Amino acid sequence: MIRMNLLGLPRPIHPKDSKNTAAMAIEPINGFSTVTIPLDMQVGPGCESIVKKGDHVNVGQLLGEPKGPWSVPVHSSVSGTVKSISDQILSDGTHAEYVTIESDGLDTPCPDIAPPQVTDKASFLAAIRASGLVGLGGAAFPVHIKLDPPPGKTIDTLIVNAAECEPYLTVDHRICLEGAEDAVEGALAVARWCGIGKVIFGIEDNKKEAAKSLKEAIRELKDHPHMPEGGVEVKVLPTSYPTGAEKVLIRLLNGRVVPEGGLPADVGVIVQNVTTLHFLSRYLKTGMPLIKKAITLDGSAVKKPGNFLVPIGSAIADVIEKAGGTRSEPAKIIMGGPMMGVAVDDISRPILKHNNGILVLDEQDAVLPMESACILCGRCIRACPMRLLPMALDKAARANNPGELQDRHVMNCIECGSCSFVCPAKRYLVQNIRFGKTLVRQAAASRGKGGKS
Ligand code: SF4
Ligand code: SF4
Structure with a gap:
């Protein structure tokens, strides 16, 4: 018999949270000599290159044009010269075009960068798409699609996912501490332009300071012209796994059950990750597209664990080196956390838009347990x-x-x-x-x- 918890959900689990880097501020790392930027970093088709070998590009300059309505553009994260455009195999076995850029070390911004003009929902969604934004919590789902549900769906609640239940990862936590106002303003912008009447931030109780920081930001912004009628609140949930899974979070926060094969929009909800909304707010103010990503670097083989802001396309090996290197031979590298992350087959793979962590494990931690026969324990x-x-x-x-x-x-x-x-x-x-x-x-x-x- 399946034993349920009080919400009628199957029992959550409690892996060791290992939030070793929770107190470590996000530190920018620059000075990468080369970046290799895939033109496909999202759910759905990626981009086609609009640059060629030998072109000079600036920071934020368009490298690839979207292939279809789901696609979002890709931009350069450094200034420098395009060295090559090549077809490469991604970790999951699919192919993508990669643009390799040799940095000139100047990080010259593209002169066309300017805050977008937003006057209605259509221009808001167009601006989001132009920013190259995909879900930064790890899903890489194009945000302009998620915020535009099919006709007939009425959305009354925006849920902001700040649960970050994956062990080790602390980037969302740091964003709540270091950029709570922007995270809340990003949520207010979505509520305003998408006509959503209520915002709920969901966060686990192992991030009390982050929850406090969000609440303070909401208080500061109480007279904001985009404050929705139903208000903005922070709900603190018991720490468990997988609280941050979209459908689980919806159920825990407002008791609605997304039907099998359905979408959150089927129950009147849109879910966005807190780091996604933080980026959105910054983009609306500056116009700088998505070119950098904050990641948690941790694991038994890392000399200096921490949170780092790095250019998209920088090689994992270079990031590890610049962050302080390793203290023992890495035996396994995981993009993401230990529960949902994916093992990396090549340490020269680039940091992608939706990467939120790199775990570098030593021999001892990388050992796969031996399987035995299923004992039908349930x-x-x-x-x-x-x-x-x-x-x-x-x-x-x-x-x-x-x-x-x-x-x-x-x-x-x-x-x-x-x-x-x-x-x-x-x-x-x-x-x-x-x-x-x-x-x-x-x-x-x-x-x-x-x-x-
Ligand atoms: S990995 Fe899939 S099958 Fe396993 S617990 Fe999670 S949802 Fe269920
Ligand atoms: S032993 Fe079999 S039934 Fe028990 S948890 Fe493992 S797979 Fe499931």
Whole structure:
């Protein structure tokens, strides 16, 4: 029998939060000699290059034009000379064009940079798109699409996700401490131009100072002309995992349940990450597009853990080096946190728009536990926030059975890793479920081409 918590949700889990860098201010790192910027850093199609080898570019200059309505542009994070435009394989096996720029060390801003003119929802969404903004909490979903739900959906609440439940990561926490007014103003701008009547910030109770900082900013801005009718509030939630998962957060904050296969807009909600809104506010004031990203650098092999603001496209290896280097041989590097992050196959990979952390683990921490047979204990079922049967999905993925995977709603998996975390047999559940999703996508693509599977 599945035991539920008081909200009727499966039981959240409590991995060690390891927020070692929570007290460390975001420190800019500059002086990278080269950046390599992929033209595809988002959900949906990326960009096509509009620069060529030998071109001089400035900071904030457009490098790629969007390929479709979902795409957002990509901009240069340094000034310098385009050295090459090449096709490369991303960590997930897909291809993207990369623009490699040799920096001139001057960081000259593009002269065209100016705050956007916003007069209505359409110009607001156009400005957001022009900024190159995607969800900075890790999702990389284009923000201009998320803020423009399909006709017939009435949005009454903007939820600002400041939960940052992923262990190790503290960038959102620092943004709340160092830039709370901008984060709140970003939320007010969304509420104003998208006609949303209420804003709720959701944050966990292991970030009390950050919650206080947000509350103070809201008090300071109480007479702001864009303050929504329903106000702006901060709700502090018990620390657990995965509180920051969109559908879980909505349920915890206002009790609404997003239907299976549905979107938050189906229950009148839009969710945006707090760092996304902080960037949005800065962009509306300065016009500087998304060219830098704050990341948490941590893990057992890192000499100087901390939070750093780095140019998008800077190599992970260079970031680690400039931040103080390593104290032991790195055995595994993860983009993101330990629960939802993705192992990096090559240390020269660039920092992407939606990267929020780099974990560098030594040999001891990188060891994968040995799997043993499933003992049908049901712990993975109790831990799954999406009410899936992880052990059954695991079995179907290992059996290469896309039909079974689809019947068991594998695409609803949010890849939170809770099932793997609680499994006493150390089954590689989330890895196999990710693979299972690929099988379902391949089967769908094959059907689209007239295939049978
Ligand atoms: S938690 Fe692990 S051992 Fe238990 S049912 Fe799930 S897969 Fe099997
Ligand atoms: S990774 Fe997927 S299957 Fe596993 S607990 Fe999270 S949502 Fe459920």
